[in-house]
Amino acid sequence: MxxxxxxxxxxxxxxxxxxxxxxxxxxxxxxxxxxxxxxxxxxxxxxxxxxxxxxxxxxxxxxxxxxxxxxxxxxxxxxxxxxxxxxxxxxxxxxxxxxxxxxxxxxxxxxxxxxxxxxAPDTFLGAAGRHARHLIDGGAIGRVVTGTAFMMGRGMEHWHPNPAFYYQPGGGPVLDMGPYYLTMLVNLLGPAHRVMAMTTSGAAERLITAEGPLHNTRFPVGTPTTALALIAFANGATVTFGASWDVYRHSNASIELHGTKGSLRLPDPDTFGGAVSLSDHGGPWQDQSSDDWAYGQINWPFAAPDRANYRMLGVADLAASLRAGRAPRASGALALHVLEIMEAILTSGETGAPVAITADARQPLVLAEDEAKSFLT
Missing domain, CATH: 3.40.50.720 (NAD(P)-binding Rossmann-like Domain)
Structure with a gap:
């Protein structure tokens, strides 16, 4: 079609x-x-x-x-x-x-x-994710050995007028925000095969401070609001992943990966653009803008844009995949693998035991710049 x-x-x-x-x-x-x-x-x-x-x-x-x-x-x-x-x-x-x-x-x-x-997420197909994939696949930091990924903040109740559903089973920072970080890691490193984690909650109840009819009321927390995990990837890399809605302020980078030749720092994977920073053999960080790559230009929020948001890119790639007879990059199979990682984090946090991830999964196909541009009108 x-x-x-x-x-x-x-x-x-x-x-x-x-x-x-x-x-x-x-x-x-x-x-x-x-x-x-x-x-x-x-x-x-x-x-x-x-x-x-x-x-x-x-x-x-x-x-x-x-x-x-x-x-x-x-x-x-x-x-x-x-x-x-x-x-x-x-x-x-x-x-x-x-x-x-x-x-x-x-x-x-x-x-x-x-x-x-x-x-979703399809953010890994954005400019920063593709730029980082290009650098890693090209050997810019050598073989990736370790890294960190952190999503930390104070949760939703300060801005959302009815945030209770975020804090129930099926929600929480791991399932709500984890997909952005874990999908990016699978895109860069390939599938994961083992997880160890610890989880906790900062409070049994949360106070809604956002304006609205529920302002200044409390609701119970039904799922962990902080998780720290070690994720072993099939390529040999081991990455620390932290997700928390119990943090007021922190200075951790969204994603950093460290290899045998250097280190790579990525911007927030909940957006499509931003600078990718490279350190060659321990040298100073060198910021590499992705603004000129497809889907890197700042365009959101609409009234006062300060970031790149091209949600629908995954749908456009799916449409192209049907015409080309291939699997979509932001596929159900990829999302299932990420879901298995997240479920393993919560299970390991509850049981204290490592969890093996045995389902077959593959690293998404590289999206080259020419093909990325071909999706645009």
Whole structure:
């Protein structure tokens, strides 16, 4: 198919970024949207000139080839499975599902039906991730031996008016933010095969300080809010990964990798651009801008842009993969492997024992600059 007709299910805040960015890419066409709150679907439909439908009608629509699943994590499995059973390709927001067992069922369903399944994050396909992959694959730091990856902050209750769902099973900093960091590491190092971790929570309850009807109320915490893990990768590298919503301030780099010839520092993997810094044999850090690479230019937030956000890139790559007869790079299989790593972190933190990751997984195919540019309109 020359153009992939897209129907969006889930019209909340993240949908606005996807819907706006869709205009950047060729080979995809927004056609309809749906939400459990019909008024939200009607609003997005009016904003972007598409049809507002019920979920059932969207899944039945003949001009919808792919369902973009932007629902909350607890609904990811049900919506994705329903779309696959309706014969639609799917790209879902992260995580693929709230358990590896559920994620595995989705991957198997897509394979059985010969449908494409993709999942966020696609940030590793951005300028900084591709630049870092180019440097590592080219031997800029030699064989990667070790590294660190840290996602640390104070959580969601200071800005989100109803943040309790972030702190329940299926949420927490590992499952909510871990996909960005772990997907980037798998992109750079290949699959992981063993995890050891410790987990804890800073408080049994959280106080909502964001403005809104729940301001100054408390809610219980049902999942660890701090995790520290050692992840062994099949290529021999061992990386420390920390995820926490119990930290006021820190000075840890988002990702640093250290090899036999030098070190590499990456920007926040929740964005598509930023400078990659290289230290050759212990020399000073040399910042290498990725602004001139595809998907590195600052474009978000819309009113006062200060970072690069090209969400929909993974959908564009999936559309291209269907035309080329290959697997998508931000694939369901990759998302399942990352989900297994995250589940292993939580399991190891609970049991105190190491967890082996045995499922077959592959490093994503390199996205060259020429092909990356070909996705643009």
């Amino acid at each position: 020359s153009t992939l007709g897209i129907g969006v299910i889930g019209c909340g805040n993240i949908a606005m970024t996807y819907l706006r960015n869709a205009a950047l890419f060729g080979g995809v066409s927004l056609r309809a949207c749906a939400d459990v709150m019909p008024e939200m679907a009607a609003l997005r439909a009016q904003e972007y000139g598409i049809r507002a439908l019920s979920v059932e009608a969207l899944l039945a629509a003949e001009d919808i080839d792919l369902v973009l699943n932007l629902t909350i994590p607890s609904a990811h499995f049900d919506v994705t499975m329903a779309a696959l059973r309706a014969g639609k390709h799917v790209f879902t927001e992260k995580p693929l599902a709230t358990s590896a067992a559920a994620g595995r069922r989705l991957v198997e369903e897509a394979q059985k039906r010969n449908l494409a399944l993709g999942s």
